[in-house]
Amino acid sequence: MKIAVIGAGSVGMLLSTFLADRLDVTCIVRRKAQEIAIGEHGINRINLDGTVTKTSVKASRDYNELEGASLVIVAVKYTHLPLLLPKLADLSVDIPLLFVQNGLAHYEKALQLPQKTIAFGSCQFGAQKENDYTVIHRGIGVLKLAVERGNAEIFQLFREVESPLFPVQFVEHAENMLFEKALYNCFINPMTTVLQVKNGGLVANRHAKKLLEALYEECMDAFPEQRENIAFSDVVSLCEKTASNTSSMLQDRLMNRKTEVESIVGAVIKKAEQRGRSLPILNTFYHLVLAIEGEKT
Numbered sequence: 434m435k436i437a438v439i440g441a442g443s444v445g446m447l448l449s450t451f452l453a454d455r456l457d458v459t460c461i462v463r464r465k466a467q468e469i470a471i472g473e474h475g476i477n478r479i480n481l482d483g484t485v486t487k488t489s490v491k492a493s494r495d496y497n498e499l500e501g502a503s504l505v506i507v508a509v510k511y512t513h514l515p516l517l518l519p520k521l522a523d524l525s526v527d528i529p530l531l532f533v534q535n536g537l538a539h540y541e542k543a544l545q546l547p548q549k550t551i552a553f554g555s556c557q558f559g560a561q562k563e564n565d566y567t568v569i570h571r572g573i574g575v576l577k578l579a580v581e582r583g584n585a586e587i588f589q590l591f592r593e594v595e596s597p598l599f600p601v602q603f604v605e606h607a608e609n610m611l612f613e614k615a616l617y618n619c620f621i622n623p624m625t626t627v628l629q630v631k632n633g634g635l636v637a638n639r640h641a642k643k644l645l646e647a648l649y650e651e652c653m654d655a656f657p658e659q660r661e662n663i664a665f666s667d668v669v670s671l672c673e674k675t676a677s678n679t680s681s682m683l684q685d686r687l688m689n690r691k692t693e694v695e696s697i698v699g700a701v702i703k704k705a706e707q708r709g710r711s712l713p714i715l716n717t718f719y720h721l722v723l724a725i726e727g728e729k730t
């Protein structure tokens with residue numbers, strides 16, 4: 434069974450290495466240098482214990498490769514989607530698509546595509562690209578999957594590749610799943626980006642942890658129904674499990690790229706406003722991240 438993963442960044446590479454255990458995986462990349470690097474080396478995963486797992490993932494810049502795939506996983510950032518969506522719209526409607534972005538903004542855009550089967554993933558693991566063919570696994574966390582429309586059968590392949598290092602969980606409601614993850618990202622991503630610390634830094638420093646808790650309380654006051662899904666200890670636990678990870682937003686900041694602050698933080702602030710709630714702490718981080726971006730780009 435052929436799987437295509439669009440985007441060989443942190444998440445695309447990490448997912449590819451776990452899938453390649455049992456499946457034929459090709460990453461669709463946009464740079465020739467990366468196509469050559471993965472062609473020569475496959476993808477190497479640096480495991481949590483420092484060992485290296487070499488995998489036989491292939492790479493191609495040819496989007497025609499997508500047509501032969503049993504599943505296409507879209508692992509680019511939200512900011513990359515505008516250029517990619519028209520290409521996906523041209524694909525056969527029978528090819529199932531799985532979107533693994535953080536945030537909320539991709540949900541409706543993905544569902545406007547003509548494909549019959551569309552699913553969403555929420556990644557709670559840490560992943561960091563080391564170079565064009567190497568990814569570091571920065572913390573075990575579940576990959577949640579929700580099939581929003583179409584035939585769920587193909588996604589059973591994740592049952593074949595799941596393991597204690599790569600746990601997988603199927604959930605019912607994609608939008609709820611994405612919102613829950615967006616809240617976690619609102620707690621972790623902007624603060625790590627502004628403070629320039631790894632995820633663990635938010636709970637290792639008592640001042641940062643106090644701020645994290647205040648941010649959590651502010652969001653739970655606005656979305657009280659989420660208290661039963663996310664306890665503050667869950668937030669602390671995610672920071673601890675991914676302690677050595679550089680959050681995806683901080684990775685963007687460090688690489689001088691546009692962050693996903695709008696599709697994650699901006700989208701949550703809008704949802705709170707719709708219920709007449711303001712989130713002053715989160716709003717401050719939102720503007721800080723945008724100010725930093727404006728300064729650098």
Ligand SMILES: NC(=O)C1=CN([C@@H]2O[C@H](COP(=O)(O)OP(=O)(O)OC[C@H]3O[C@@H](n4cnc5c(N)ncnc54)[C@H](OP(=O)(O)O)[C@@H]3O)[C@@H](O)[C@H]2O)C=CC1
Binds near residue numbers: 442444463510
């Ligand atoms: N990193 C993490 O720990 C986690 C990230 N996430 C989420 O996963 C998503 C992906 O993030 P992440 O992997 O960190 O992002 P990265 O920036 O590391 O990777 C994105 C990749 O997409 C590639 N790309 C962009 N456009 C195209 C295109 N048209 N065709 C082919 N490739 C393309 C980029 O290529 P190029 O190198 O050429 O720019 C890059 O390699 C984000 O929504 C993020 O929020 C979720 C959980 C954890």
Ligand SMILES: CC(C)(CO)C(=O)C(=O)O
Binds near residue numbers: 621
């Ligand atoms: C899970 C977590 C917080 C890992 O860093 C993430 O989603 C991200 O970095 O975007």
